[in-house]
């Protein structure tokens with residue numbers, strides 16, 4: 001779909017300039033940006049990242065992950081930096097356009113091009129992508145919008161723009177079912193620290209940080 005055909009909430013527009021594509025509105029701009037994550041990709045820090053620890057699979061040379069709720073791809077970048085081949089699914093066409101633009105720009109950044117080479121965007125609903133995989137991925141990662149983020153606007157001004165695009169997650173049971181049906185070694189779910197389990201599925205283990213928690217579900221047939 002052409003950018004000019006994308007529907008945007010009132011007061012928001014997509015602009016392209018020499019720094020790439022941006023969502024603009026309310027005096028703010030939001031664009032996909034991977035370079036600001038570079039400090040977190042240093043090997044000593046990366047392997048302490050809770051997401052990387054939660055997703056780790058043993059004895060697999062080139063592990064694969066599906067980030068079913070890619071957003072602007074920041075978590076997917078952490079997984080790719082940790083060695084995963086990552087399929088990023090994003091269903092919102094405006095967010096997908098911002099992500100596609102960031103992925104295209106990062107190819108020109110020699111610090112990140114190799115990592116970004118392990119990231120592939122599939123625009124559309126992750127439930128369909130998960131159902132059409134040829135091989136079971138090692139990990140499916142789910143990070144749908146936190147319920148309380150609907151009620152409370154983010155203090156981060158840029159995230160406020162993102163939140164105006166995001167739809168509430170009304171398909172958490174179906175998303176979890178699609179993740180499990182893809183037969184991964186594990187499903188990793190990002191949740192608010194005190195939030196309920198996604199789709200009520202009790203995890204095998206959890207890693208808790210200050211603000212978020214990673215629930216790890218290891219399906220019985222696929223020990224990680």
Ligand SMILES: C[S@@+](CC[C@H](N)C(=O)[O-])C[C@H]1O[C@@H](n2cnc3c(N)ncnc32)[C@H](O)[C@@H]1O
Pocket residue numbers: 068069070071072073074075076089090091092095124125126127143144145146166167169171175
């Ligand atoms: C909280 S954001 C994810 C942020 C992301 N983890 C990051 O690091 O930038 C959730 C994203 O998932 C997308 N999403 C939610 N349900 C989806 C689905 N069923 N298929 C594809 N994308 C989905 C939303 O459009 C939104 O962009």
